Amino acid sequence: MLAEALEPNIYYLYQKKSPMEIIKYLLDFILHLDKHLFDLILNYGVWIYAILFLIIFVETGLVVMPLLPGDSLLFAAGTFCAGVVNDGRTAELNLWLVLALLIVAAILGDGLNYFFGKTIGLKVLSWKIKGRQIVKQKYIDQTHAFYEKHGPKTIIIARFVPIVRTFAPFVAGIGEMSYAKFIRFNIIGGVAWVIGLTLMGYFFGNLEFVQKNFETVIFGIIGLSILPMIIEIIRAKFKKD
Numbered sequence: 001m002l003a004e005a006l007e008p009n010i011y012y013l014y015q016k017k018s019p020m021e022i023i024k025y026l027l028d029f030i031l032h033l034d035k036h037l038f039d040l041i042l043n044y045g046v047w048i049y050a051i052l053f054l055i056i057f058v059e060t061g062l063v064v065m066p067l068l069p070g071d072s073l074l075f076a077a078g079t080f081c082a083g084v085v086n087d088g089r090t091a092e093l094n095l096w097l098v099l100a101l102l103i104v105a106a107i108l109g110d111g112l113n114y115f116f117g118k119t120i121g122l123k124v125l126s127w128k129i130k131g132r133q134i135v136k137q138k139y140i141d142q143t144h145a146f147y148e149k150h151g152p153k154t155i156i157i158a159r160f161v162p163i164v165r166t167f168a169p170f171v172a173g174i175g176e177m178s179y180a181k182f183i184r185f186n187i188i189g190g191v192a193w194v195i196g197l198t199l200m201g202y203f204f205g206n207l208e209f210v211q212k213n214f215e216t217v218i219f220g221i222i223g224l225s226i227l228p229m230i231i232e233i234i235r236a237k238f239k240k241d
Helices: 010-015 019-031 033-044 047-061 071-081 095-126 137-158 164-174 179-204 208-212 214-240
Strands: 084-086 089-091
Touching: 033 047, 033 071, 033 089, 047 071, 047 095, 047 164, 071 095, 071 179, 071 214, 095 164, 095 179, 137 164, 137 179, 164 179
Parallel strands: none
Antiparallel strands: 084 089
16 A cells, blocks of 8 residues: 555656656656645545655665655645645645654654664775775764764754755764764754745745746755855865865
């Protein structure tokens, strides 16, 4: 039953063989989240909560799945918490249940990613080819020092940057950030991310302008999300020059 419920996203991708087909579907899913979620809610009822939980958990928890929708999904979910009417049919989600489940999914996802980085990541970094370590020990030490100094801020900010949020906890694990420090800022970042984006959708998602320009709004959200990363890249370039 759950596998069938996941057909419009994870289960669908599992059946696909071509990487281009997967990318094409993911792009379509992200740009038309309003339509996809409307059908999912009506067709699968309470299973939609499991689907939303799984997507957020996988997007934040598996370093190999950074292209799944995160920010846009939270915004769209918030929109449906306010209720969406189409062709006389209403699709609606419970706001408090969505917030609770997706906060847990985001926190658990980052925690799993951190665990993979701390265990598997360190083992991979220790592999040697012809007696030489793949990654020099000094780079591992530098990563550790970076997260000891900037880690907390990085973990929180990364939540709002697509792709980066998937890799940040993994790198934090590799850099051996203390778990006590990581979990504290993991929780802060997860709560702020889910509540912020979901409530944006809840209060603004049903505005006429947003409904008529949903794709543009989604692009705008993605653009705003990656803006801090672009600014940092530009700042780093000017510093080098």
